[in-house]
Amino acid sequence: MTEITAGGASVRREVAFRGGGFIAMPKPAYSWIAFAGIIALWQLAISAGWIDPVFLPSPASIVEALWQLTVSGDLWKHLSISLARIGSGWLIGSGLGLIVGVSMGLTSAGRAIGMPLVSAIYPVPKIALLPLLILWLGIGETPKVVTIASGVFFPTVIATLAGVDSVPRNLIAMAQSFNLPTRSIVWKVLLPSALPGILAGFRISVSTALLLVVAAEMIGAQYGIGAFLLTAGNLMQSDDLMAGVVILSILGLGFGAGLTALERVLLRWR
Amino acid sequence: MDVIIDVKRHSYDDLLVLEDIKIQVREGEIVAVIGPSGCGKSTLLGIAGGILKPSEGKVFLEGNAPPDCLNPLTFIFQDFALLPWRTVEQNVGLPLEHHKLSTSDRQARIADALQRTGLSDFAKALPKQLSGGMRQRVGIARALVVKPAVLLMDEPLSALDAQTRDLLMEDFLDLLLHERMAGIYITHNFQEALRLADRVVVLSRRPGRIKEVLTIPIPQLERTNKAALAPLAELGDRLWSLIRDEASVADREVIHD
Amino acid sequence: MTKGRLVTTSKQTAPFGRAAAALCVAALLCAASSADAETVKIGVAKSTTAAPVYVAVAKGFFAAEGIDPQVVFFEAAQPVAVAVVSGDIDVGVTGFTGGFYALAGQGALKIIGAHSREVPGFHGLGYFVSEKAAAAGLKTVKDIPGHSVAFTTVGSAFHYSLALAAEKYGFDMQTVHLEPLQSNPNAASAVAGGSVDIAMVPSTSGLPVVQRGQAKVLAWVGDETTWQLGATFISAKTADTRGDMVKRFMNAYRKGARLYHDAVTGPDELPKNGPQTAEMIAIIAKAIGQTDAEVSTALAYADPDERVDVKDILHQIAWYRAQGMVKGEFNPEDMIDKRYMIPYPQK
Ligand SMILES: Nc1ncnc2c1ncn2[C@@H]1O[C@H](COP(=O)(O)OP(=O)(O)OP(=O)(O)O)[C@@H](O)[C@H]1O
Ligand SMILES: [Mg+2]
Numbered sequence: 001m002t003e004i005t006a007g008g009a010s011v012r013r014e015v016a017f018r019g020g021g022f023i024a025m026p027k028p029a030y031s032w033i034a035f036a037g038i039i040a041l042w043q044l045a046i047s048a049g050w051i052d053p054v055f056l057p058s059p060a061s062i063v064e065a066l067w068q069l070t071v072s073g074d075l076w077k078h079l080s081i082s083l084a085r086i087g088s089g090w091l092i093g094s095g096l097g098l099i100v101g102v103s104m105g106l107t108s109a110g111r112a113i114g115m116p117l118v119s120a121i122y123p124v125p126k127i128a129l130l131p132l133l134i135l136w137l138g139i140g141e142t143p144k145v146v147t148i149a150s151g152v153f154f155p156t157v158i159a160t161l162a163g164v165d166s167v168p169r170n171l172i173a174m175a176q177s178f179n180l181p182t183r184s185i186v187w188k189v190l191l192p193s194a195l196p197g198i199l200a201g202f203r204i205s206v207s208t209a210l211l212l213v214v215a216a217e218m219i220g221a222q223y224g225i226g227a228f229l230l231t232a233g234n235l236m237q238s239d240d241l242m243a244g245v246v247i248l249s250i251l252g253l254g255f256g257a258g259l260t261a262l263e264r265v266l267l268r269w270r
Numbered sequence: 271m272d273v274i275i276d277v278k279r280h281s282y283d284d285l286l287v288l289e290d291i292k293i294q295v296r297e298g299e300i301v302a303v304i305g306p307s308g309c310g311k312s313t314l315l316g317i318a319g320g321i322l323k324p325s326e327g328k329v330f331l332e333g334n335a336p337p338d339c340l341n342p343l344t345f346i347f348q349d350f351a352l353l354p355w356r357t358v359e360q361n362v363g364l365p366l367e368h369h370k371l372s373t374s375d376r377q378a379r380i381a382d383a384l385q386r387t388g389l390s391d392f393a394k395a396l397p398k399q400l401s402g403g404m405r406q407r408v409g410i411a412r413a414l415v416v417k418p419a420v421l422l423m424d425e426p427l428s429a430l431d432a433q434t435r436d437l438l439m440e441d442f443l444d445l446l447l448h449e450r451m452a453g454i455y456i457t458h459n460f461q462e463a464l465r466l467a468d469r470v471v472v473l474s475r476r477p478g479r480i481k482e483v484l485t486i487p488i489p490q491l492e493r494t495n496k497a498a499l500a501p502l503a504e505l506g507d508r509l510w511s512l513i514r515d516e517a518s519v520a521d522r523e524v525i526h527d
Numbered sequence: 528m529t530k531g532r533l534v535t536t537s538k539q540t541a542p543f544g545r546a547a548a549a550l551c552v553a554a555l556l557c558a559a560s561s562a563d564a565e566t567v568k569i570g571v572a573k574s575t576t577a578a579p580v581y582v583a584v585a586k587g588f589f590a591a592e593g594i595d596p597q598v599v600f601f602e603a604a605q606p607v608a609v610a611v612v613s614g615d616i617d618v619g620v621t622g623f624t625g626g627f628y629a630l631a632g633q634g635a636l637k638i639i640g641a642h643s644r645e646v647p648g649f650h651g652l653g654y655f656v657s658e659k660a661a662a663a664g665l666k667t668v669k670d671i672p673g674h675s676v677a678f679t680t681v682g683s684a685f686h687y688s689l690a691l692a693a694e695k696y697g698f699d700m701q702t703v704h705l706e707p708l709q710s711n712p713n714a715a716s717a718v719a720g721g722s723v724d725i726a727m728v729p730s731t732s733g734l735p736v737v738q739r740g741q742a743k744v745l746a747w748v749g750d751e752t753t754w755q756l757g758a759t760f761i762s763a764k765t766a767d768t769r770g771d772m773v774k775r776f777m778n779a780y781r782k783g784a785r786l787y788h789d790a791v792t793g794p795d796e797l798p799k800n801g802p803q804t805a806e807m808i809a810i811i812a813k814a815i816g817q818t819d820a821e822v823s824t825a826l827a828y829a830d831p832d833e834r835v836d837v838k839d840i841l842h843q844i845a846w847y848r849a850q851g852m853v854k855g856e857f858n859p860e861d862m863i864d865k866r867y868m869i870p871y872p873q874k
Contacts, residue, residue, distance in 0.1 A: 054612060054635050130709075131716035138722030139677070139706055173321050174351035178341055178365035178416065188364070192355050218713065220677065220706035220723075230709060234605065234680040235852045236626030269355040269396050 057239040065243035074228075079247070082213050082224040085141070089148025089216070090209045094156045094202065096149070101160025102186070105194075114157070122154040127215050139220035147216040152205040159201020163194030196270065199263050206255045210248055225251075271335050271342060271419035272296050273452055275318050277327035280310070286477040287313050288324075293454075293471060293480070295420070297333060300446055300453040302463035305473030305481075306513065306520035311456045312424055314478065318454060319343045319422045335419040336450075340369055344418035348425040350409040352397045359384065359393040362411045383411040386445065403434035410445070421446070421453045428458060439465060443490055460506050465493060472512045475520035482512055564595035565772055570607040570616035573600045573815050574729065576643040576651065576756065576827040577620045581814035582807060583783025592775035598814070604757065608636060611762050618765075618776060622757035625682030625852040628844055631862040632855055637766040638840070639867035640777060640833035642757030645688070645749040648797040649828040651756070652688060654745035655715070655733040660724035661743050668746050669696045674724035675704035677714040682852045683707075684756060685727035690846055691752035718742045730825045731817075749828070754843075755836040755871075766864050773867055781833050788831040798826065834871040837863060 039059050045051045046058040053061070069075040104114040126133075126147055137143040167190055175185045191198075217226030225247055232240035273295050280288040287310040295301045303311050316322035318329055320343060335342045352361050363380050371379075384390045387407040397405055406426060413421060426442070427435040443466055446453050457463055463470045470484045486505060488498050567589070571577040580598060583589055589596040601607050604621035611619040612635045620642055621627075630636050645651055656665050665674060671692070678685035686705070693700050706723050708714045711732040718726035719741035726733065726742070736742045759780065761773060790807045793799030805819075812822045840859065847853040 054630065054633055131712040134708065134713055134716040134722065135720040138720060139708065139717050140722075168351075170347060170349060170351045171353065173316075174345070174347060175364075177319055177321055177343075177345045179368070180364075181368055184368055188367075189353065192353070195355075218709040220708055220717070222705075222707075227707075230707075231681050234624065234626060235682050236605065236609070236624075236629040237854070269398065 054238075057242050061239040062242045062246060065239040066246065069240075069243060075247075077223050078225050078228050081221075082217070082226060085144050085216060085224065086148060086209045086213050089145045089212070090152050090205065092145065093149035093152025093209070094205055097153045097156025097201075097205070098160050098198065100153075101157040101198075102164060102191070102194075104157065105161050105164025106186070106190075111161075118154060118157055122158075126151055126212065127218070130215070130218060134219060143219050144216040144221065147219070148209050148212045151208045151212040151215075155204045155208060156198075156201050159204065160194065160198050163197025163201070164190060166197060167193040196263075196267055199259065199266065203256065203259055206259065207252060210252055210255070213248075271331055271333040271452065273318060273343070273420045273454070274330040274332060275314070275327075276329070277314065277317055277324045279326040280313060280317065280322075280324045281477075288317075289477045289479050291327075291473075291478070291480060295452040295454055297419075297452050298450045299468045300455060300466055302455045302457055302467035302470045303473065304457055304460070304463050304470055304509065304513065305478055306475045306517040307458070308520060308523070309473045309476045309516075310478035311473065314473075315345075315422050315424050315454060315456055318420075319345055321345075331420070336417055339417045339419050341365060341416040342419040344413045344416055344421055346406075346409050346413050346421065346423045346426045348428055350397075350405045350429075352405060352408055352412075354397050357394050357396055358389055358400070358408050358411075361397070361408055362389075362415050365412060365416045379415050379417075383415040386414060387411040387441070401434070402430045403438055406430065406438060407441075410442070414445070419451060421451050423453065423455045425456050425458065427462065435462075442466065447490060460509050463509070464502050464506060466490065470509065472509065475516040476523075481516070484508065564590065564593050566595045566597060567617045567772065567776060568597045568599055568615070570599050570601055570610050570619045570621070572604045572607060572621050573602070574731070574827075575811055575815065575822055575825045576622065578643075578807065578811050578827060579780060579784035579787050579829050579833070580620050581783075581810050582787045583779050585810045585814070586783065586786065588779035588782040589776070592779045594772070594775060594779060600815075608760070611636060611760060614762060614764070617769075617772075618759060618761050620757070620759045622684050623687075623755075623840075623843060624680075624684070625847055627758075627760075628847050628853045628862075629855075631760070632844075632853055632857040632859075634763055634857070634861065636760050636862060637763055637864040638758040638760050638835060638862055639766070639773060639864050640759030640780065640869075641755060641830050641835050641871070642759060643827040643829055644753065644755050644836070646753050646796060646828045647750045649749050650730045650747050650825065651827050652685060652727060652748040653730050653733050654748070654751075655718050655726045655728060655736060655742045656745040657718045657721045657724055657726075657742055658740070659721045661745075665724055665745070668692050668751055669698070671725065672698045672702040675706055676725045676727060677706040677708050677717040677723040678727040679709060679711060679714060680707050681705070682847065682850070687843060687846060688748045688752055688754070689727065691754060695752060731821060734824055755839045758835065758840075759833060761864075766866070770866065777833070777867055781831075784829050784833050785831045788829050791826050792828065796828070798828075830871070832869050835863060835868045836871040838873055839871075 042056075043059045046053055046056065066075075069078075100110075100114060103110040105111070133143045133147065137146060171189050171193060172185060175189045180188070213224065214226035214229055217224040218230060221227035225244055229241060229244035229248075232238075232244060275291060275293045277288050277291040279286070279290075291314060293301065303314065305311055313322060317324045317327070320329065331342060353364065356364065359380055362383055363376065366376050366379060381390070384393055387410050389404070389407055389411055392400065392404065397408065400408070406429075409426070427438055430438065439462060446466070455462070455466055464486065467486060470486065471480060472482045472484065473479065474481045484505060486502075488501065492498055493502060569580055571580055584596050584598060599616060601610070601621075605624045605626045607616060607619040607621045608624070608627045608630050610616040612630055622642060627636065631638070643651065654668060660674060664670065671689075676689060678689075680686070689703065690700060693703075706717065708717055711728045714723075714726040714728050715732045715736050717723045719736045719739070725745060727748075733742070733744070737744055766773065786803075787807055790801060790803035791798060793801070808819050808822050808826070812819045815822075837860075840863065844853065844859045
């Protein structure tokens with residue numbers, strides 16, 4: 001392609017390719033191979049005696065513990081109770097978070113009041129407040145749901161506010177120029193436009209809810225994945241403990257996949 | 271229906287943007303507004319359309335809007351301002367949703383607007399599936415659906431490539447000449463101004479003041495004739511000389527945002 | 528404190544607490560350390576029950592045996608056992624837990640001495656009853672069936688104490704609503720707010736609630752059911768490879784226990800306020816960072832020779848097994864290292 005004249009003679013050289021790279025290609029097979037490899041190595045390390053099972057139970061014993069949980073019917077009991085707590089806590093927390101986030105995004109007063117409050121309260125560790133929470137709300141379902149809801153509330157507020165702030169102003173101006181009532185502007189322009197940000201917030205809040213189910217079930221719970229984990233930890237039953245962790249991870253993966261599917265449907269327009 | 275703009279002054283905080291702008295646009299008349307970047311053209315249009323409040327001044331409508339007009343002052347936006355999650359027909363139908371209309375009237379208006387902009391086959395498409403030119407057609411259809419009396423256009427073609435722009439400009443002209451609408455057309459582009467406008471308002475650099483108003487004495491339909499070429503070229507030179515000095519100074523200003 | 532230094536760690540719960548432990552070791556190395564003394568890290572939960580350790584450190588008994596004692600505080604008993612297994616701590620002095628027995632059952636831990644005992648007159652662990660339940664007639668431990676009891680965790684010392692009470696009074700544990708709340712403050716809070724009828728917590732957590740008029744003392748565990756609360760323990764490896772150090776450690780430790788016992792215990796093994804009591808209280812208060820007044824209400828009983836109540840331990844293990852909280856086959860006798868311990872005389 002390139003012709004360079006050197007000493008009167010024309011020399012032709014091919015231009016070397018220097019682009020490419022810097023793009024993540026989907027390679028699902030790699031994930032599975034790496035995952036299987038780690039598990040195999042782990043099992044090997046224990047079978048060969050390199051790692052003391054006192055410190056780390058083997059994958060086989062974790063699977064055994066999971067199997068025991070399943071056949072005894074306890075798994076379903078723990079799961080159903082925890083899912084009810086996670087579900088109601090998440091719904092309440094993200095519902096309120098959406099309302100507060102939108103009000104803060106829409107009104108200057110809401111923002112002026114809300115911003116410092118959110119910044120001040122969000123980083124408070126909920127577990128440190130458990131004694132107070134118990135004093136206020138007792139030890140029934142309420143404090144458990146409130147623990148999860150309060151953890152979900154703040155990331156939702158922040159994501160919603162960011163979503164509302166990112167709504168293109170010209171869309172609002174367009175809606176106003178057609179005399180759309182304020183309520184319609186919120187429902188038809190603002191919320192759909194903020195939806196990607198809100199859904200991204202849901203990813204965080206769903207993980208938060210899973211994290212907090214353990215904290216929530218510190219409060220007088222006999223059943224639930226969190227209670228199961230805590231008991232296993234207290235009794236140093238490391239296979240049960242890891243089985244509980246696996247269940248939480250699977251729940252996390254499941255919720256993540258659910259949200260991805262939801263995004264695919266709701267954000268098809270992007 | 272006429273629109274009368276009488277802005278004494280408009281400023282953003284300390285930044286004076288517009289001063290002493292008086293323009294009257296009559297029914298059926300198209301006024302192009304041209305001026306260097308940042309001189310306040312979009313601000314002026316926003317004020318005219320009632321979505322910006324002037325620091326001092328008023329805008330009036332005079333006369334009667336057509337009987338089926340739902341939104342006398344209607345915008346067409348430079349960046350189209352389409353809702354990306356709505357299909358073409360849903361976007362076009364948006365301005366009708368809060369009006370009490372019979373289903374048949376609603377559908378007829380949408381169908382008519384789509385048909386006049388050549389979008390009938392794209393009713394179910396999402397904006398992301400359309401080219402820039404088609405998207406602006408959706409913006410135009412959305413404006414037509416309310417049967418406006420005054421069309422406010424802020425550089426509606428500047429986001430498009432040159433060929434699309436030329437094609438769409440003819441369609442625009444067609445629409446504007448067939449309705450008895452008043453039109454304000456903001457542009458950077460002399461060709462557009464000379465092709466579409468009955469009068470051209472030239473603004474000075476910021477703070478924008480009316481520097482000159484040029485009347486183009488040739489009817490739009492005759493402007494493609496050979497005979498019109500020379501006088502139009504002359505008007506073009508005139509416009510360019512009016513704006514050149516302003517533009518070169520404006521270009522060197524520090525932007526105050 | 529003449530010789531040893533007290534080091535506070537934050538909550539060490541992970542079995543891989545080495546990094547955290549390494550941090551505090553590094554901190555210790557920066558401080559001047561006695562040249563030839565053998566460093567021994569002693570893991571305790573931050574409470575009055577490890578009093579003999581603090582006394583032996585403060586009085587220089589360890590130093591006299593050529594040991595440089597480094598007391599590492601943990602937020603709970605369980606992580607101490609884990610840290611001893613992992614080798615981050617040389618000697619643990621804490622209460623028993625289900626987790627302790629699970630680790631010991633796998634042969635990882637060896638009991639070499641006692642820890643505090645729950646005995647009459649000493650106010651270690653208590654039953655605290657809410658004002659509401661007290662008014663409604665909950666007056667003694669016998670009345671507990673049908674009521675709710677909050678405590679830290681399933682398999683904790685409180686859970687076991689309650690099971691002993693159930694044995695003693697012949698009530699069924701199934702009739703008690705157990706509410707594990709994971710921490711003493713949580714349990715104290717629950718009884719203060721009246722959401723449970725009883726909280727079983729240490730006196731240090733319970734008495735402030737009583738002083739605020741939000742609960743009453745129902746009974747003390749020591750008065751109701753005597754039992755050995757915990758142990759002094761080492762890893763199996765330490766037991767086999769560092770026998771000399773362990774013997775010297777126990778000598779110094781027993782000296783501390785004797786001094787402490789004689790200072791706070793009078794005839795019939797009941798608490799007394801003698802000439803040396805105040806000094807002991809001051810040593811403990813300084814070690815665990817509480818006021819003298821707080822410590823004086825929570826003095827724990829210590830056996831003067833740190834003798835191990837083997838029969839009691841076997842009884843505990845049988846209970847944990849029956850609950851399914853300790854699994855696997857093992858001989859409980861194997862977890863007691865007879866080379867170092869002195870058995871408690873059986874009646
Ligand atoms: N909301 C605002 N707040 C503060 N300053 C603004 C605001 N909108 C516009 N301006 C400033 O006012 C001046 C006029 O802006 P305007 O958008 O009306 O100019 P324009 O003539 O439309 O420019 P362009 O040719 O670039 O579209 C510019 O200097 C701009 O930076
Ligand atoms: Mg503009």
